[in-house]
Amino acid sequence: MEHNSNKVRELSLFPEDDTESEERQEVDKIDLQPLFDRLAKSKFRSSFYLNAKDKAYIKEKGWDKIEQGTRETIAKRLAPAFIPNDGKQTPMRHGIFPPFIAQHATGCCCRGCLEKWHGIPKGRPLTVKEQIYITRVIMEWLKRNDQ
Template structure:
């Protein structure tokens, strides 16, 4: 288990984060489009909604459903800059650099993949 796995496992133990699961239409999007396309969607959504130094509607910019990336963002605490600072030690107030964007996208996609492999790290 690497550092990201350990962090996601710890986040998954939090009562609010633990209730998120990939279900219904959100799961069907991954089934239909595939994880490669969903990763591209994650890159676009993170770039538009989370990466700016002061995102529009920060703290309220991520819906709870409508796309598997949104569900994963809440499950992994990558939904807003406050959660990124609190759970991932990525401070607010500056635009995310490429490494930070890649980290966030990897956390999201890793959680989605774990939803397909019961018994994998975080739950």
């Protein structure tokens, strides 16, 4: 599918049924610890946490639903080349959707932060591989902090 600023190929909700598996395997090999070590040194990024309401939401919905919602959020709110409200599209409040908190904690909240923290440039649509990577980072942060 061709990319333009209004149309982005979203991640499949059923990756085992399409061509994403090779990209997913490649992303799964990335060691995220160096990223989490850098994030821990940021006073702002390390100030985020999951509260009881967030943890209850995760427990109620389950990890599969949380990942599905995260994938959809990334595809709609971060994947386009140009986002009219970039830098303001991800809520910071607890109790809405825990991956929003994780997006801020991991520098995956807007295209500016993706460029700064992950080297993913602004001004072009995210690739499917990048969407898979961002989803993995967010899910890893959630699992590390849901204790």
